[in-house]
Amino acid sequence: MTSPSSVTLVGGGCAGPLLAVMLASRGLGVTLHERRSDPRAGQAEAGRSINLALAARGLHALERAGLRADIEDLLVPMRGRLLHAPDGTTSFMPYGRTPDEFIWSISRRDLNDRLLSAAERCGVDIRFNDRCVGIDFSQGTVSFQGLDDRITTTPFAPNAPLLATDGARSAIRSAMQSAGFTSVDEDVLSHAYKELLLPAGAKGAYQIQKEALHIWPRGNYMLIALPNTDGSFTLTLFLERTGAHPSFESLASEAVIQEFFNTQFADAAALIPDIVQQFLQNPTGHMSTVRTTQWSHQSGALLLGDAAHAIVPFHGQGMNCAFEDCSVIGEQLAAGSDWPHLLETFTARRKPNTDAIARMAIENYEEMRNTVRDPAFFLQKQLSAILEERHPGRFIPRYSMVSFHADIPYFEAERRGAIQQDMVRQALEGRSDLGAMDYRMLDELVMTSLDMLV
Ligand SMILES: Cc1cc2nc3c(=O)[nH]c(=O)nc-3n(C[C@H](O)[C@H](O)[C@H](O)COP(=O)(O)OP(=O)(O)OC[C@H]3O[C@@H](n4cnc5c(N)ncnc54)[C@H](O)[C@@H]3O)c2cc1C
Structure with a gap:
């Protein structure tokens, strides 16, 4: 049983462990339930958003939680966009006016590992392989299913809330929607994405310019690359899911895939000998914007991060925005706010901002793949x-x-x-x-x- 002053967090991705650290540092008892097994013990998941752009909002939240030093060695600066034209020529556009205005590339997996370890150090009780499977809002209980299929039930209340950091496919959001407590609108993008790896060269050398976000803008589609600490780059191809060539649907044979990369992204393709195999093996991911009218319920449930407001990745802000949610919760509690007040005011405070970044993220797609040219x-x-x-x-x-x-x-x-x-x-x-x-x-x-x- 959870003590009355405790907090139940569901989802140990980006926002969950960071918020857990912030809350545990305030002396609250925090239990974090994550459906996956402990990522620190296993293999990385291939082809799923390997690295992320971290910017000021995310960094600010990490600093607030006292975690900057924990992640410092994972950061690779990206000082601007490096554009690759079809003929192989490149041009550099700095991101900021001053040398300190740039963003960072960070490995999702390493960041997650460090955040989970930091949460454990703060005394957070992390329960892996524990999937949220049901919520009874009238009773104030949430149920989890472990690997052995055993169901455990935990109480929550307005002063001992249930915080949903369970991502874009949030089980808690679905339960709130089914109960009629919120409305959800999801815009699925007609474009999908696939991640590929551009390997490091000899002795871990970077084969293309290190401190940049590379873009191959091609009008209706694009390829981007973010640097990793080991000399490799993670490439992401954004392309229509179906329809006329090129689309993920039309890239259906080895010959067509090879030809597509050779003609459109020749400089990158030349550095990736197994590009066709990677393309065929790695999953294709979908992207959507999720808008949720109400993020909390008086019983004590609160949605944040992608669970409340998933956005498309073209501004590199989804995680940054989820981290900003955590900062705001931390600030409100530090200013003396209690949970019931926070639950009541959080949607109104955050939604105008998350709606704005959702719109700007969509606009940025047009800019990155087309307007930059x-x-x-x-x-x-x-x-x-x-x-x-x-x-x-x-x-x-x-x-x-x-x-x-x-x-x-x-x-x-x-x-x-x-x-x-x-x-x-x-x-x-x-x-x-x-x-x-x-x-x-x-x-x-x-x-x-x-x-x-x-
Ligand atoms: C291709 C791509 C590139 C991106 N690039 C960037 C970028 O450069 N910069 C940026 O800021 N953002 C980026 N994002 C967005 C970013 O990944 C998300 O906004 C961020 O992960 C949201 O964090 P979160 O904690 O809300 O959700 P998540 O990180 O998705 O975490 C949710 C967690 O909840 C767990 N979970 C789910 N359901 C349950 C359940 N029923 N019970 C228990 N646990 C559950 C999941 O296993 C997961 O660990 C990108 C996204 C994509 C798809």
Whole structure:
């Protein structure tokens, strides 16, 4: 039986163990139930989102929990986008204005291992192979099924809550939906993804530029690569699931797959001798945006992370956003909030922000696979950088607000980003370069449209 002041967490992926650390550090008794076996004891799951982009919001949450030192050696900086054209030429677009503005690549598996170990060190009771199989909201009980099929039941209550960090296919969200406590809307993307490995060269050397997020933008599809600490890169191909070539459906034979990579991504394909085998062996993953109207129930259940708001991965923000949920819970408790108040206010506080990053993530897909190739986009980036230079703390490109400024809410980043985008588009109308730009007029526009932020 769980003690009244304790917390039951379901899901030991990204958010679960981080939140467990934050809560256990506050002296709460935390039990974490995870349906998988202990990942630290087994093999990595092949082809499933091997590394992740970690940005300021995620890092801020890890720092809040005192865990930065635990993960420092896992981080590989990505200082900008390195674009690969079909003819093999490359161009580099830095992410930020200053040298400290960049994002990190981190192994999902290693991060998860470290977070689980940190949670254990804080006294969290982690129960692996324990799948949440049912919830009785009227009784305030949640049931788990172990490997031996034995069912155990745990109570929860508004002051001893049940926190759902069980991901995009959340069992707790489904139970809340079935009980009529929330409505769920899922937009499944027509594009799917497949991960591939570009191996390290001799003596662990990186075969393509190390500190960059590589993109092969091809219009309606793209390949990206994130560096790993061992010299390899994890590549992800994003492509229509079905329909006209190229789609996952049309890439149906070894010859067609090889031809596709040789013609579209020749520089990458040349470095991956078994690319066809990998393509055939690795799973194809689906992506969706999940919107949930209400994330909590008065009985004491609360959804967070992907369970409440799964998003598509094109801004590299899903985990960062889930970690930000944890930060907000930690901050609220530190400010003296009790669980019933937190349960009541969490949806209203977070949802405008998670809805905003969901929209921006979709928009970023178009930008990464297509717009980056357009000279007009490059010009917009240049003008944005100049305006940022002229108005630091006032004009901040949207990507920077999302990725480098944990203190700017997503909603605000989206709102200000739209104002800035209009400004830049209008200033560049009919132009092919930045010559004789009327900066006095633009300065005035910036000063009147955007208040000072940082
Ligand atoms: C291809 C791809 C690339 C991505 N890249 C990035 C990126 O670069 N940066 C970024 O920030 N985000 C990225 N994301 C998003 C990120 O993976 C998620 O947003 C993040 O994992 C959400 O964390 P979570 O803790 O809510 O859920 P998860 O990490 O999915 O954890 C859920 C956990 O709950 C467990 N579980 C599920 N059901 C049950 C049950 N019934 N009982 C018990 N346990 C259960 C699961 O086994 C799992 O361990 C990417 C996603 C994809 C698909």
